[in-house]
Amino acid sequence: MSNIDKRNRLDEDPFSYRVTKSNMVFIDFNGKQVKVIKGKEAEKLLAKLNAAEGEKDVQLILAKITGNFKRGNERK
Numbered sequence: 001m002s003n004i005d006k007r008n009r010l011d012e013d014p015f016s017y018r019v020t021k022s023n024m025v026f027i028d029f030n031g032k033q034v035k036v037i038k039g040k041e042a043e044k045l046l047a048k049l050n051a052a053e054g055e056k057d058v059q060l061i062l063a064k065i066t067g068n069f070k071r072g073n074e075r076k
Helices: 040-051 055-066
Strands: 015-019 025-029 032-037
Touching (some): 025 040, 032 040, 040 055
Antiparallel strands (some): 015 025
C-alpha cells in the first residue's frame, strides 16, 4: 500500500462516511459531501468497509470509490 499513497495524504483521514437506515452511503471529504451511493453498489461498499483491516484501508476504499473529483478549482 505504500506505493499507492506516496504523499501520505490518507494518514490525515480526509474521508468520512455516514450510513442511513435505507443503506444509503454519504461520503465526505474534509467535511464536505462529495458522493452519495445507494442500492447494490452501497451494499458492496459497506461489505468492503466492514472487511477493511485498518483506518488507512478504509480511507483507500473511500478514495477509490469517489474517483477523481478534485479538479483544482475548489474554493477553500
